[in-house]
Amino acid sequence: MTTTTRTAHAPARIDWAGLAWMFLFFWYFSGVTQLLIQVTGTAGFAGFRQAFLLSGLWLIPLLLFPAHTRRLAALLGGLLWLCSLAGFGYFLIYGQEFSQSVIFILFESNVAEGSEYLAQYFAWWMVPAFLAYGLGAWLLWRRVRPVYLPRRGALLASLLLLATILGYPALRQFSKHEDPAVALEKFEQRLEPATPWQLLVGYRQYRRQLEGMQALLASNAAIAPLQRLRDSHGEQPATLVLVIGESTNRQRMSLYGYPRATTPRLDALRDQLQVFDNVITPRPYTIEALQQVLTFADQQHPERYLTTPSLINVMKQAGYKTYWITNQQTMTKRNTMLTTFSRQADEQVYLNNNREQNARQYDEDVLAPFAKVLSEDAPRKFIVVHLLGTHMSYQYRYPPAFEHFTDRQGAPASVSADQLPTYNAYDNAVRYNDFVVASLIERFSASDPNGFLLYLSDHGEAVFDAPKPAVLGRNEAAPTSPMYTVPFILWNSPRWQASHPRDFAAALSRPYSSADLEYTWSDLAGLHYDEFDASRSLVNDAFRARPLLIGNPAQPRNLIDFSLIKPKPRNDDEVAQREAPGRLTVPPPG
Structure with missing residues (x-):
């Protein structure tokens, strides 16, 4: 008689419940924080999904060595718990997802600053929260048990997990991108939401971006100062504020005639404001636009952002203490240039350390540090406030x-039912942006300053607007006017206006590109130097209208005049006054 034997370590059935407890244990260290992010609506679903998938990697050593399951789970779980404390604690304190920007802040802060942050944000409930978090991990570890598979089955399952979680995503990115560095960066983005990769990948990205930023800062430090800079206002105390918005199209602001009340606070301040209604941005992307807005670069000389002083450099040379308060992401590949601009200032305040833009990070966070800077004892201050504005999503x-806007009232008939929620969300974002900008003006005014505040947006945004109501976002290759029309608003303090009286009436409708902001800002601040060109200052009597060039300056013969895409004027007189020639042939920069 033949008998079939089966060892205790090779059961016929798979212990699915045991696998589930293993997975839940390892998921815990990334999943709890990601679950909190989802429940609070702080960020999108991508991070939660990736953390869920990546948790399966830790099953592999337990499947391969089932006899050591408990010890391996304890060892790996202990390491993951320690690594996860950074992300878990950071979310509890700030309500944000841990990212490489946080690593940047940590390494750029000294011990005293770190102690100050701990003292400011520490609360009694954090101790039981961390203890409960640790207790949850321990309770799950107690449920972990060995799952025995045939040796070949364990190897096959491990290879399948490895291929599915890491192999296929890596192969997909490296086959899709010719540049290995780009492929690696995209692959790393899939790892970053999970523990411990958020620390490892974040630190690697931080080091890489830091090197790029340090190179840019070194290059900036070598730039020669402006020649014979002089201040017509002498050394008198002054506070000058530049507020940079994000993705805000002035055509969606009631201050500029939009039928919905999207800017009630600025509308109420209308008599105190100089509202310029014909300003456009040269590029529909933040970095590319600000490389021109904050330097002497322009569409015909785009490289000058590397070889000429930035606005921060100019103000420092003029004797101002400079500050940069930002609610933009701090240290990402895309934002290295922004961080470089900020690091040129004497002091920085970084508020947004989220891993992704799709996170709830509200601009009112800039109000407290702005008020603090206003109260500082420095006779001459230049303050840049960089908002997240109306950035998608x-x-x-x-x-x-x-x-505020939840229905169709006031929306164009061309907006479909599917488009309406996004259309309304953008108008709500504009209305909130109005609250923040008006609050900055009001707080500035309350300090009785001798100075002015200028607000503009880096670029606009098309959100189902005429003349192409199907378009959402920005595309330089298929431009529409909402991508380029930006608010440009000036508030002068009574003291400044009394000391430097100026009539802006003739300037309010001049066609102007924000690429020339440095000249206008210098003129407003009373700064003059050999390189100053009065014809490029929007507020100067010597102003000369130029074609408003848009497009990619890397392809200069494709640059066009904005008049080709702007909304049709209302009457024949405006047509005769503003009509411009067709596509421009722009000579190479020289």
């Missing part, structure tokens, strides 16, 4: 209290 840009 719009529903993350405003708190629930600002969900």
